[in-house]
Amino acid sequence: GHGSNVQGLETTATFIPETDEFEIHSPSMTASKWWAGGLGRTANHAIVVARLILKGEDFGTHNFIVQIRSMEDHKPLKGITIGDIGPKYGYETIDNGFMLFDHVRIPRSALLARFSQVSRDGTYTRPPSSKLSYSTMVFVRARIVADAGRSLARGVTITTRYSAVRRQFRDPVASASDPFFAEGQPKKGIETAVLDYPIQWRRIALQLSTAYALHFASVVVTEMYSDLVARLKKGDLSTLPEVHAATSGLKSLSTDMAAAGLEDLRRACGGHGYSEVSGFPQFIANFLPNVTYEGDNYLLTQQTTRYLLKTFRALKKTPSTKLASLSTSYLAAAAARTPDSPAPRWAVRLSTDLLNSSLVRAAFAHRAGRLVSELATDLDSGSQTWTDSLPDAHRVSRAHCQLLLVDAFAHALESPAAKKLDAGSRAVLARLGDLFALSTLEAEMGEFVADGFVSYQQAKMVRGAVRDALKELRPNAVALVDAWGFSDYLLDSALGRADGKVYETIFEWVSREPLNNGENYPVVKGYETLYKPLFNAKPALSKL
CATH class of the missing domain: 1.20.140.10 (Butyryl-CoA Dehydrogenase, subunit A, domain 3)
Structure with a gap:
């Protein structure tokens, strides 16, 4: 829901002081993560960007490392919905995915804390620069x-x-x-x-x-x-x-x-x-x-x-x-x-x-x-x-x-x-x-x-x-x-070959096409049942 508008990102990471954990949550459909490469089928961990909430105060977006799939059977963990986003214009081999969180708990140590930290009591240390x-x-x-x-x-x-x-x-x-x-x-x-x-x-x-x-x-x-x-x-x-x-x-x-x-x-x-x-x-x-x-x-x-x-x-x-x-x-x-x-x-x-x-x-x-x-x-x-x-x-x-x-x-x-x-x-x-x-x-x-x-x-x-x-x-x-x-x-x-053998390569590559081999060559499969009846049918006469 908020690709370029990072400030409008909706996923939250609320600190729970009683358990020393963050609770990652997607409050709406537009809070879903979308397009992440490798997410649809492959990844078992992810860097999740979420709004840091401490004692009811919003401290803006921060990064968290979150396990999203089981290391035993690769199934999504409880509270996490993951899927593939389907066909795209290109990059068909990449499993770009979507993900939603339903009150998922992670340890406080999951916050990437090189520049900003959250202490055990929920005190926030700001980075030197935003x-x-x-x-x-x-x-x-x-x-x-x-x-x-x-x-x-x-x-x-x-x-x-x-x-x-x-x-x-x-x-x-x-x-x-x-x-x-x-x-x-x-x-x-x-x-x-x-x-x-x-x-x-x-x-x-x-x-x-x-x-x-x-x-x-x-x-x-x-x-x-x-x-x-x-x-x-x-x-x-x-x-x-x-x-x-x-x-x-x-x-x-x-x-x-x-x-x-x-x-x-x-x-x-x-x-x-x-x-x-x-x-x-x-x-x-x-x-x-x-x-x-x-x-x-x-x-x-x-x-x-x-x-x-x-x-x-x-x-x-x-x-x-x-x-x-x-x-x-x-x-x-x-x-x-x-x-x-x-x-x-x-x-x-x-x-x-x-x-x-x-x-x-x-x-x-x-x-x-x-x-x-x-x-x-x-x-x-x-x-x-x-x-x-x-x-x-x-x-x-x-x-x-x-x-x-x-x-x-x-x-x-x-x-x-x-x-x-x-x-x-x-x-x-x-x-x-x-x-x-x-x-x-x-x-x-x-x-x-x-x-x-x-x-x-x-x-x-x-x-x-x-x-x-x-x-x-x-x-x-x-x-x-x-x-x-x-x-x-x-x-x-075939056009950019260093040896200049453009046309030889085109013919070689085309000759490997399925329509030029096997059961589809030299006559395409289905000719007898689909094509031939059309060619031999008597032409329909106009009523005019």
């Missing part, structure tokens, strides 16, 4: 960002390899670099590789650059989490709000990008993309829950935007306010701007300026800062309520997190691992970073030109720069996906 529970969510969301990058990389590997093998029509211009086309004339029977058509390569390349950006972002947020854990051990909570905001927004943006990207990559495989042999249908279905669990993507962006607004207001009031990290440094410039300040303009004069990552970043930083500033002004003036401004809050979070992705790519290019690469590989990776930043800028151009920061001529330059990057990267398409190192087993795709 936001400490965010640290677990930060870890999970950081892993989701990483999974989004890997999943998109898997999809783009399939589509790139298939597009390199698949040939359709003959276009000497598109195939100018194809060795099978001699001096612009294809050898007999040879058609143009689908990957060589600019529209196909653009679709693939944008997802390829996004997959790399998400991977690099996952490295950054994992480092942020590790630093956070080290600080928490020392009682330092200073970076927790910043890390929580970043991972919330990036979880939302990364899974949205990956879900949309995977569907476009499936479509880019044509008709075969709709077949199970492509590896896409089940794979996409299994990825889609990422946009919902651990926080609905639209709700999560509110947390990111609230943090940005709070930081902006603090800087507006006290410009010397110390920022938690460089990721929000752009807010200082936005907060320092006044109505009398000269209108800032993008310092791009020539197309070659777009190869300057600092100049490109400046556009993302200005856009994000302006959106935060405008939203803060609307809210503080009373011209908008928070509820009415939620679409704007979503845009703010998106702008901030796109800046984080651009920064993550730039950070990766300066990392020790990148510096170990040969000059050619580093140049290709840098060009891929250019493509990601510039294509994102192109896609969101409306927000960059809204206040005149980017001009019409500069917008045209960006489009041209994207085309140039696509042309330069095309020769490295297959190498850039092979670099991920996905095995054929993991890809589980």
Whole structure:
């Protein structure tokens, strides 16, 4: 009943001082636990989130470890109702379940009490911060960002390899670099590789650059989490709000990008993309829950935007306010701007300026800062309520997190691992970073030109720069996906085979289908009794 609204959770854990126990209870149907993986048939213990009730006072949600099934015969324990929630969009092998409690007693020691405790007499010891529970969510969301990058990389590997093998029509211009086309004339029977058509390569390349950006972002947020854990051990909570905001927004943006990207990559495989042999249908279905669990993507962006607004207001009031990290440094410039300040303009004069990552970043930083500033002004003036401004809050979070992705790519290019690469590989990776930043800028151009920061001529330059990057990267398409190192087993795709034997594999897999074997082959079982009578029946005559 309360997925994202944790504060509205109804399950209670009431302390019983006479027996030194907690009583777990579900007071209504909407208090049922739903969707927990492994709960339907497998788990014998669970971490149960319930409202802690001490002496009639509600202390909010806490975690308890509860045995839910017998260790002897695996039956649900007394007072616990458990079941499977039934078929889902994907993940059919996972027994997601539901659970209800009817006054179930557990020992006081079942409370997970690292940060908050309940003594024998029912006295409550509060945690150092009410936001400490965010640290677990930060870890999970950081892993989701990483999974989004890997999943998109898997999809783009399939589509790139298939597009390199698949040939359709003959276009000497598109195939100018194809060795099978001699001096612009294809050898007999040879058609143009689908990957060589600019529209196909653009679709693939944008997802390829996004997959790399998400991977690099996952490295950054994992480092942020590790630093956070080290600080928490020392009682330092200073970076927790910043890390929580970043991972919330990036979880939302990364899974949205990956879900949309995977569907476009499936479509880019044509008709075969709709077949199970492509590896896409089940794979996409299994990825889609990422946009919902651990926080609905639209709700999560509110947390990111609230943090940005709070930081902006603090800087507006006290410009010397110390920022938690460089990721929000752009807010200082936005907060320092006044109505009398000269209108800032993008310092791009020539197309070659777009190869300057600092100049490109400046556009993302200005856009994000302006959106935060405008939203803060609307809210503080009373011209908008928070509820009415939620679409704007979503845009703010998106702008901030796109800046984080651009920064993550730039950070990766300066990392020790990148510096170990040969000059050619580093140049290709840098060009891929250019493509990601510039294509994102192109896609969101409306927000960059809204206040005149980017001009019409500069917008045209960006489009041209994207085309140039696509042309330069095309020769490295297959190498850039092979670099991920996905095995054929993991890809589980006839279209994405490393050896290019697409059609041989499709025929091999299809030949194993039940309709092509045994009693159903070559004539389907039931033909004599069901089909044949229809074919031999005399046609009914119309009464007209």
